[in-house]
Amino acid sequence: MFSMTGYGSAKADGDWGTMTMGITSVNHRYQEITVKLPREFSWWEPWFHRKIRSAFSRGKVSCRLDVAWSGRCGSNMINRDFLMALYRDVASMASDMGAPPVDLGYLLGVSGVLDGRSAVMDEDALEEIFSDLINRAVEDWNASRRAEGEFLWGEVMGKISVYEGIIDDLSSAWGEARDRAFEHAKERVSAMLKDMGLDLDESRWAQELVLMADRWDVEEELSRIRSHLLQFRQVTSKEGPWGKRLDFIIQELNRETNTIGSKVNDAVLRSMVVDAKTALEMVREQIQNLE
Known part of the structure; x- marks a missing residue:
């Protein structure tokens, strides 16, 4: 699991001087690359773009190359x-x-x-130096991103466990709340019919009960939530990157949770829905930084 935030560097020394490469990245919805090179190497920029682009899937990455030339390659050659x-x-x-x-x-x-300093080395020699620099800088950068990503993943799974616990409590409480709601509705209908001098038709009430259950029942939503949670926990067993997949699953969990909130009338259940949405928002904030 990789975070989109990280830093890596590498250095190369020779009789021509010292080259230092730094790579920094922050979270970004898409893949964006900025390369800053000394003027004498400006025409290498597309090459650096191609090399870096293959190293990550999304994020905002900045690559900078600095050169300290030796006396052999003094200024204004x-x-x-x-x-x-x-x-x-x-x-x-x-x-x-x-x-x-x-x-x-x-x-x-x-x-x-x-800008003849770069002419001290031919193109093949430069490409060999640049390739070594960028490979080591990317390796260092990925180590940084991996460490941050593992920490964030631990935080994410902790918040998901909180959400799952709330859903389990809601599922357990739903049965009793549903029966109370049906019984309360039956009492109100019976009272209204009694005031009008009519009796409650049990067969007609059974039909109404079916319609009410269709509007109130949240078992289907709870079932889909359990399925999404299983997918969420299994996502790292698939080929990366995982950030966008996790973000999509969170959207689906949020949709099902909102549907439950629109169906239940019980105050306790509504409070549980609010807590569940709060936990999901914490998860969403964390995975925004995962690649």
């Missing part, structure tokens, strides 16, 4: 290959247009010309 290609293209265009030759000094201000 010239990217020679890029500058030479740029100069050739600009000189060729100037010749075609009959313009004077370009001053090389002006090209030093073009973005990327003075």
